[in-house]
């Protein structure tokens with residue numbers, strides 16, 4: 195294989211995959227792709243309105259202001275403290291939490307040493323880089339906490355991370371397990387994303403193997419990802435399930451497919467045969483390139499969940515800034531759960547009121563954020579309701595994972 199320099203890699207190989215996470219995108223990315231015809235002016239308006247309303251109302255809901263300094267600042271809440279080494283940890287008894295949404299470092303070119311421990315995890319949105327940390331408001335969609343510069347830094351980190359460099363060196367299985375121990379997470383689903391581009395390694399295979407070799411299966415549940423555009427996707431899925439995959443992760447924006455496309459339907463059909471749940475990225479986060487947003491509109495997921503009532507689907511990020519469009523789909527389809535990663539406290543409260551406690555599951559999106567970020571929000575919203583708390587933190591995910 196010819197050596198690619200970083201620039202060439204960015205253009206040719208990484209393409210626009212990681213661009214879904216990066217404001218402004220990468221050079222040559224963010225153009226309209228697929229069939230954006232039904233991305234309407236009304237869609238554009240709804241996103242802008244959600245962002246504006248959220249900014250105006252943050253801290254004015256029934257939970258009041260929820261602003262902290264860094265992830266460490268969450269130690270002010272009654273459920274957390276800082277250890278003598280400065281690590282944030284849980285101080286109350288919680289049911290062994292199940293996290294439906296984590297990733298290892300997306301080192302798609304060079305392998306990462308998954309056993310490496312670091313003094314501090316440099317989360318992709320690194321709110322503890324300074325002390326005191328960055329202002330962290332739990333009452334907004336999480337990415338609203340990060341400045342333009344921080345988002346530019348994220349873009350650089352993702353590129354370095356493809357080569358196993360930079361902050362990604364700290365996004366290891368060993369560091370994830372240590373943070374899980376700190377906050378009381380018993381088990382976590384680890385989600386690869388298959389970019390469907392040549393020359394990249396399969397994270398699915400590599401991560402399944404690592405988890406087995408390290409004997410981490412009791413705590414880390416490896417998921418598989420396939421690219422729906424790959425004609426061999428159903429066969430690959432069978433092989434990955436045989437190797438030990440516990441579910442499937444699909445990201446319509448990063449993988450650039452519509453969730454209701456025929457080739458995606460073939461993937462869900464295979465998931466049904468294999469009994470594998472699907473964790474989707476769902477909805478618009480508001481920081482992805484505009485040209486990718488049409489892939490993630492909740493209405494494009496409805497035909498999928500309707501056609502496969504036997505498949506358990508998680509809408510990751512609960513539909514993100516499109517939560518209001520995701521709620522009626524979850525209400526109409528019992529096989530849909532909303533993942534809670536990234537949502538603000540008022541959004542989680544709204545989802546709980548609309549759907550009840552049985553349809554929501556804890557997800558952290560580690561290593562983007564500290565595991566305690568979404569945990570703190572759930573503890574705030576479910577204060578005084580242990581039944582709902584246990585359902586969101588553990589029992590629903592238990593049922594979902596089978």
Ligand SMILES: [Zn+2]
Pocket residue numbers: 295297559
């Ligand atoms: Zn994620």
